[in-house]
Amino acid sequence: MNLHALKIFHTIAEKGGVTRAAEELRISQPAVTAQIRNLEKELGIQLLVSKGRGILLTDAGLMLASHAKRLFALERELDEVVREYKAGFSGILRIVATYLPANLLLPEWLALFKQEHPSVEVVLTTANSKEAVEGLLQYDAEVAVYGGGWEEQPGIEWEELLEDELWFIVPKNHPYAGKEITLSEMMRVPFILREEGSSTRERLFSLCRALNVNPPKVGLQFNGVNEMVRAVIAGYGAIFISSLAVRDNVERGEVGRVMVKGASLLNPIAVCIRQQETLSPAAEAFLSLVREQSKGRV
Structure with a gap:
């Protein structure tokens, strides 16, 4: 017809x-x-x-x-x-994020995004660093928000949003709290670590190898950042963690920071997308928002 x-x-x-x-x-x-x-x-x-x-x-x-x-x-x-x-006002936005941005940054960013794009369905998956990369490459997500050290991955574009530090944290009454010590001394404390595949865990072990220091003894292992911080607040072990995750606890005196000689490491927060791929309008709108929100942060 x-x-x-x-x-x-x-x-x-x-x-x-x-x-x-x-x-x-x-x-x-x-x-x-x-x-x-x-x-x-x-x-x-x-x-x-x-x-x-x-x-x-x-x-x-x-x-x-x-x-x-x-x-x-x-x-x-x-x-x-x-x-x-x-216009980016409808559709589905699938995001995979590592634990740090998923818990500390994305709740605020996604709340702001949904206020402007209420009809966009947002699906957020939390994963460790290895799983986040795999989720992006396997098309389980369109955008990955990644916290931690980055090694170039074929087929993925990396855009840094902000940068914070990695801190050594101990219970508030620990003898090392507020002190400057060597990495070797720090490794005598039992550590609370994330599961294998976590970028922060891998960076701690890489630091030990680089400075020829024995790796830490694993006292506890958790899959989440909040659980690690709460265990230290309760009085056990040490953690190596993003300052974004623990800064407020340090300022409130709930835990103590340890300055370790020669172990100043930066912790980038980035967004990752597949190379040479046109993003959906919703994803473009989300990236514009997180770029704006990241300005002036840590």
Whole structure:
């Protein structure tokens, strides 16, 4: 069926005549009449009959007009859906994030994002560093928010948002709290570590190898950052952790920071996407927001 001709017929039915339809469509009356004749010929039915100086829809014309009305209402709805999607106001945004940004940064960022894009469905998956990269490469997510040291990964673009420090933390009454010591001394304290695959854990072991120091004794192992901090607050062990995760606890005197000679490490927070891939409008809007929110932070 010729949809252009059908739309002309729909306009005639809506406006009540050929003249008004021609004015609405900004084409000549003869062109409108020719399109309707071609449509009638194509369908093998008469759609319009003359009545005085006007026209009437036949029974077939009324039936077709009813269906055409629904069709072009759906077209308008689709146009709106596409417009909303292109503007980043609809669709699904899938994010995978490592524990630090997932717990400390994304709750605020996503709250702001949803205020501006309430119809976008957001799916956030929390994972360790290795799993986050795999989730991005396997198309489980469109954007990864990554905290920790980064080694170049084929097929992934990395954009740093902000940078904080990695701190050694002990219970507030520990003899090392507030002191400056060597890494070798620090490694005598039992450590609370994340699971294998955590970038912070790997960086601690790499630091020990670089300074020729025995790695830490693993006293406890948790999958989450908050659990590690709470264990130290309760009085056990040491952790090597992002300052973003523990700064408030240090300032409140709930835990103590240890300055370790030669062990000043920075901890980048970054967004990662697949190389040479066009992002959805929702993802583009999200990245614009997190870039803006990251300015002036640690």
